[in-house]
Amino acid sequence: LDPTVTGNPLRWTMTQLRRKLPAMLGRAGYEQIALQIDPSQLMPTLDEVEAKACEMAISKRRTVRHNRGTDVIEAGNIRFGLEMRVAGQGDGGMAIHVLGDIAGQEIELLAFDCFRIYPHYHYGPRYKNERIYLDKTLVPDPFKWALNQFKGGKLPAMLTRAGYPTVAAALDEGLIAEKLPEVEARAQTMLSA
Structure with missing residues (x-):
């Protein structure tokens, strides 16, 4: 994702899942699964996913510190x-x-x-x-x-x-x-x- 266009990539992804998950599943060829989604059950689960993803983005972030070279x-x-x-x-x-x-x-x-x-x-x-x-x-x-x-x-x-x-x-x-x-x-x- 290009953060210049999307802003925060995690927030953008979660917004797409909340608004378009059934359409995304349908386009991927999983129409039957898309039809079975109950938004009242999906939204709390997506809230949990987002909270965990935000936590991991901070605590599991990988940066690197190399030597400067010989x-x-x-x-x-x-x-x-x-x-x-x-x-x-x-x-x-x-x-x-x-x-x-x-x-x-x-x-x-x-x-x-x-x-x-x-x-x-x-x-x-x-x-x-x-x-x-x-x-x-x-x-x-x-x-x-x-x-x-x-x-x-x-x-x-x-x-x-x-x-x-x-x-x-x-x-x-x-x-x-x-x-x-x-x-x-x-x-x-x-x-x-």
């Missing part, structure tokens, strides 16, 4: 942190941390986990943690894909989506372009080790 390359108001990460189930690989200073504290703004098995990236891993997995069929080399996002000028839009528009606005894209060969070379050295 090798850090300054690029104006951001830094690229590079790290060879080991994850569970034999996964792992190069991680690229895009770091910046917010209120005097270094914050990981974006993270690209270029893993062998489950490559993914995070928008705002520390607070927002919107994680997007890459399909290895479409993106066979996640590290190259991440670098191509930087080279293709996607960093400002990605930082804005992560919740850091002021960092995005202050980027020195010329300096970043100058630093990317160093990021790539250092990462390749780490990958070869």
